[in-house]
Amino acid sequence: MALELYNTLSRKKEIFTPLDAAHVRMYVCGPTVYDFAHLGNARPVVAFDVLFRLLKSLYPRVTYVRNITDVDDKIMQKAKDTGEKIDSITTRTTEAYHDDMAALLALPPTIEPRATAHIAQMQALIQKLIENNHAYVAEGHVLFNVPSMPEYGQLSRRSRDELIAGARVDVAPYKKDPADFVLWKPSTADQPGWDSPWGRGRPGWHIECSAMAKEHLGVTFDIHGGGLDLIFPHHENEIAQSRCAHGGAALANYWVHNGFLTIHQDKMSKSLGNFFTVRDLLAQAPGEALRLALLAAHYRQPLDFSPEALQKAKQTLDGWYGALRNHAVVQAEETAPSETFQNALLDDLNTPLAIAEIHKLAGMLNRTAISLPAFNRIRKGTIKGQLLAAGKALGLLQQDPEAWFRWTPAGQKTLSDADIEAQITARNAARTARDFAEADRIRKALAEAGILLEDKPEGTIWRRT
Ligand code: AMP
Numbered sequence: 001m002a003l004e005l006y007n008t009l010s011r012k013k014e015i016f017t018p019l020d021a022a023h024v025r026m027y028v029c030g031p032t033v034y035d036f037a038h039l040g041n042a043r044p045v046v047a048f049d050v051l052f053r054l055l056k057s058l059y060p061r062v063t064y065v066r067n068i069t070d071v072d073d074k075i076m077q078k079a080k081d082t083g084e085k086i087d088s089i090t091t092r093t094t095e096a097y098h099d100d101m102a103a104l105l106a107l108p109p110t111i112e113p114r115a116t117a118h119i120a121q122m123q124a125l126i127q128k129l130i131e132n133n134h135a136y137v138a139e140g141h142v143l144f145n146v147p148s149m150p151e152y153g154q155l156s157r158r159s160r161d162e163l164i165a166g167a168r169v170d171v172a173p174y175k176k177d178p179a180d181f182v183l184w185k186p187s188t189a190d191q192p193g194w195d196s197p198w199g200r201g202r203p204g205w206h207i208e209c210s211a212m213a214k215e216h217l218g219v220t221f222d223i224h225g226g227g228l229d230l231i232f233p234h235h236e237n238e239i240a241q242s243r244c245a246h247g248g249a250a251l252a253n254y255w256v257h258n259g260f261l262t263i264h265q266d267k268m269s270k271s272l273g274n275f276f277t278v279r280d281l282l283a284q285a286p287g288e289a290l291r292l293a294l295l296a297a298h299y300r301q302p303l304d305f306s307p308e309a310l311q312k313a314k315q316t317l318d319g320w321y322g323a324l325r326n327h328a329v330v331q332a333e334e335t336a337p338s339e340t341f342q343n344a345l346l347d348d349l350n351t352p353l354a355i356a357e358i359h360k361l362a363g364m365l366n367r368t369a370i371s372l373p374a375f376n377r378i379r380k381g382t383i384k385g386q387l388l389a390a391g392k393a394l395g396l397l398q399q400d401p402e403a404w405f406r407w408t409p410a411g412q413k414t415l416s417d418a419d420i421e422a423q424i425t426a427r428n429a430a431r432t433a434r435d436f437a438e439a440d441r442i443r444k445a446l447a448e449a450g451i452l453l454e455d456k457p458e459g460t461i462w463r464r465t
């Protein structure tokens with residue numbers, strides 16, 4: 001089966017055919033760095049990380065670009081509100097973003113361009129648009145003239161009336177058309193700004209992505225991604241800018257958008273205040289459980305988040321890691337994921353189906369269906385191999401099961417690993433001395449401290465509850 005992706009441009013699932021099978025190129029809009037990422041912001045990161053992993057397994061070279069927007073009015077506002085310097089805000093937030101996304105087991109993108117390092121490219125693009133009569137200068141601003149592009153609106157399929165209604169909120173007097181949008185705006189002396197042919201100023205948000213995508217991926221590339229909310233106006237405007245500057249050439253062939261992460265069916269967002277930061281959630285559950293919770297629904301569907309859903313993901317992983325721990329001695333076969341699993345991912349990243357397949361494999365590993373020990377061992381090696389391969393494709397199940405079971409919530413007082421091992425040794429000594437009351441006392445005391453013991457033929461293992 002070939003990879004199929006739902007393309008927002010055609011509103012259809014299409015077979016993915018890269019422009020160059022030797023080098024696949026993908027751009028995903030990254031964060032505006034002024035505050036900690038919330039779980040909604042993490043959804044595209046995890047969804048496109050699964051796509052990145054899949055593409056890497058199918059093609060020899062994949063370049064994945066995800067930008068950092070480090071010049072934006074929200075950042076300026078934050079600096080004003082807190083007194084913290086803009087540089088400090090963007091550096092600190094970018095670092096936190098890297099840490100949080102790594103905790104969610106997302107691979108770093110191949111290239112992570114920062115907007116402020118691409119001002120010259122943005123200015124060159126704007127200059128081209130002015131020369132082509134797609135943009136004009138007005139009161140220190142440069143605006144893209146929407147009526148200059150008859151195909152404008154193809155991605156979002158908005159009518160002219162809807163476009164104007166959407167733009168009406170900030171119809172500035174210097175706009176020729178209400179739908180026109182800003183490419184460059186003037187900065188006052190105390191605002192971040194760069195010299196330009198149109199005066200000292202700063203770029204609009206949309207032109208940042210057009211310029212960074214062109215710089216790192218060329219005029220036309222394969223996949224452009226982001227959350228559903230970016231279709232209009234952000235992606236529509238990226239397309240307008242890039243196509244009009246590049247003689248009409250397409251910006252990207254496949255437009256892929258993730259659905260919203262919701263809380264009680266409302267979009268998780270800073271403005272509604274109904275958000276959990278990734279950072280706070282990481283104090284409550286392992287990043288891998290958050291990742292699984294984010295993959296539980298198909299990436300295009302809405303996904304309602306709740307503490308219960310997170311607990312369920314953690315318990316599911318307990319079960320999978322439990323199967324791996326129960327078969328620690330079984331040698332995993334080096335193998336590709338099963339066909340059912342692979343086909344699920346190839347079908348527009350059907351992660352719920354892929355997860356169901358992992359569930360089945362973990363269940364099979366735990367069942368002793370065949371009594372012939374040698375045959376059983378071989379079969380278990382294959383199943384364990386498939387389980388690990390499937391896990392890897394989703395960025396899951398790659399840690400030592402013992403480490404998984406030893407995870408503790410941040411800030412919670414708990415016995416150290418060494419203390420627990422010492423208690424287990426004491427309990428074993430008591431058992432050897434047939435002092436079962438003492439052995440039982442130690443087991444109970446550990447249970448009260450949240451440590452569960454399990455006696456196995458090869459010794460006693462433990463886990464935190
Ligand atoms: P922002 O920093 O708001 O530009 O968002 C960064 C990325 O997160 C964009 O791709 C957004 O579409 C995405 N995003 C923001 N909120 C949500 C949400 N609640 N669910 C899914 N994606 C979101």
Ligand code: ZN
Pocket residue numbers: 028029030209234238
């Ligand atoms: Zn963008």
